[in-house]
Amino acid sequence: MNGTDASCTYDSDRGSNHGPRHIHVLVKVRLSNFEFICTVMYASPRFHERCILWNNLKNVSNLHDKPWIIAGDFNEVLAEGDKFGGRCISFNRSLIFEECIDHSNMIDMGFVGPHFTWTNRRNITDLVQERIDRFFANPSWYASHPNARVTHLTRYLSFLGIFMEAWSRTRSLRESIENFSRKASDWNKHHFGNIFGRKKRVMARLNGIQKAIASHPSHSLNEMEKTLHEELNTLLEQEEEFWVQKSCINRLIEGDRNTAFHHMSTIVRRRRNKISCIKNYIGEWIQSEVRTMNFIRGGFEKLFTTSLEFAPLTPPQPSRWQAALSNEEKENLSVVVTDAEIKDGLWALKAFKAPGLMAFMRGFFKDFALLWEIW
Known part of the structure; x- marks a missing residue:
């Protein structure tokens, strides 16, 4: 973080060789005397291991009175409205989780955006969705950051x-x-979508925003223009990668967004690799696509077939002038790669x-x- 010093201390629950489940970090703001504890976690999917974690959090809350924020995947729902589909929630487990939060004097920071943070991505009959990722903060942290908010981003695969x-x-x-x-x-x-279609839509939106700013400038329009520029830069990088892969050439300057050059290189390479006509054995040009295919196929057939009806059983003895493999080289041929x-x-x-x-x-x-x- 800019403007902060952070010293890390680890307090972990290893339960059954599954590694640390949470980390406590003491964050000190460099430009002021403010400091707070930040706890990041990934709660175990096993209930008995989560109980150990809840007890750990309660013990930590008894050891300090600093501003405190807890964030992560708790693998537990707090209320019936936090789950859709599947089995009914276990109220006993939810109460144990809620008791931990209340004992630690924590407040749910809420959210903006989609309600659920996890889904099994099944069909509607088997679909399960849950809100198991949360941010909690105690009153002293909240008082120092009254405008803080949590946003649930759009889920995508x-x-x-x-x-x-x-x-x-x-x-x-x-x-x-x-x-x-x-x-x-x-x-x-x-x-992911079509790069060129997305680029066209972003360019159209950017054009409209810039026209609106010219007549009625505002902070929101300015921020939207910045967001669209960032999205456009991402699309341009994707477009560059697309044409570089299509052109099958080395990049002359790393990061050079010369997509027109790569596009033309692709067209030239395709034209160079295309066989439009071919000369046969008597010097005549074959221009028909079907005849060209038959001529090439016939050439390979002659190359890999023979007129001999039988071959001798004993291979001919190699000449003393002929190159031969040593015993060591022969053994290396049978070694597994x-x-x-x-x-x-x-x-x-x-x-x-x-x-x-x-x-x-x-x-x-x-x-x-x-x-x-x-x-």
């Missing part, structure tokens, strides 16, 4: 979430990649070179190094 859901140890590598391709296409269509060697070979390739048989560029596997743990 991240690309990393798509990646994690698509891969499974029970599937083969090819099945996992095919599964990921389907899920990524759906995510691109329903969540390690994961580290595969990774080193893959990492040595350029990120945006042409995709392989699985239709993914090398950069995909580099960015998601978790793939090696799944393998």
Whole structure:
């Protein structure tokens, strides 16, 4: 944080090898004498471990009288209205949680935005939604920050979430990649959206905002223009990455947003790779697409077939002038390739070179190094 010094002290509940569940941080504001305790947590999904955490919070509240704020995933609902679908809430568990909050003299800071912070993303018949992420503050912290508020951001399935859901140890590598391709296409269509359409809409909104500012300037319009500029910059970076990948060339200047250049490079590369006509064995040009395909296929068939009806059973003896493998080299051919060697070979390739048989560029596997743990 700007303008603050923060010293961290850890107080953790390790219950059953699940690691620390909360961290207490003493925050000292550099420009004033104000200091407060900030507790961040991820409560265990197991009820008996959450009870240990609630007792820890009550013990901490008895040890100080400083301003205090607690935030995180509590994995418990406080009221019936904090849950939709699934089993009814356990009032005994909610009362134990509420007793902890009351003992610590905490106030729920409320929220703006969507009511629920977690969902199982199922169909409506099996849908479960809960408000389990909260911010609590004691009166002394509230008095120092009367305008503080909590905003629930819009939930969306991240690309990393798509990646994690698509891969499974029970599937083969090819099945996992095919599964990921389907899920990524759906995510691109329903969540990420078309880059060019989004850019066009943002540009239109920005144009309207700038016209409004010219005639009736205001603080809200100015802030909205800043927000739209940030969104436009993000879209421009995405557009740049899109055309760099399409053009399959190295970036001349890192961060140069010259999308027109990359777009033209893509068109030139496609035109250069396209076979519009081909010359046959007698020097005639073949321009028909079907005849061109048949000619190329026939060439490969002649290359990999033979007119011999049989082959000798004993291979010919190599000449003493012919290159041969040593015994050590022959043994090395049968050695199993390690994961580290595969990774080193893959990492040595350029990120945006042409995709392989699985239709993914090398950069995909580099960015998601978790793939090696799944393998």
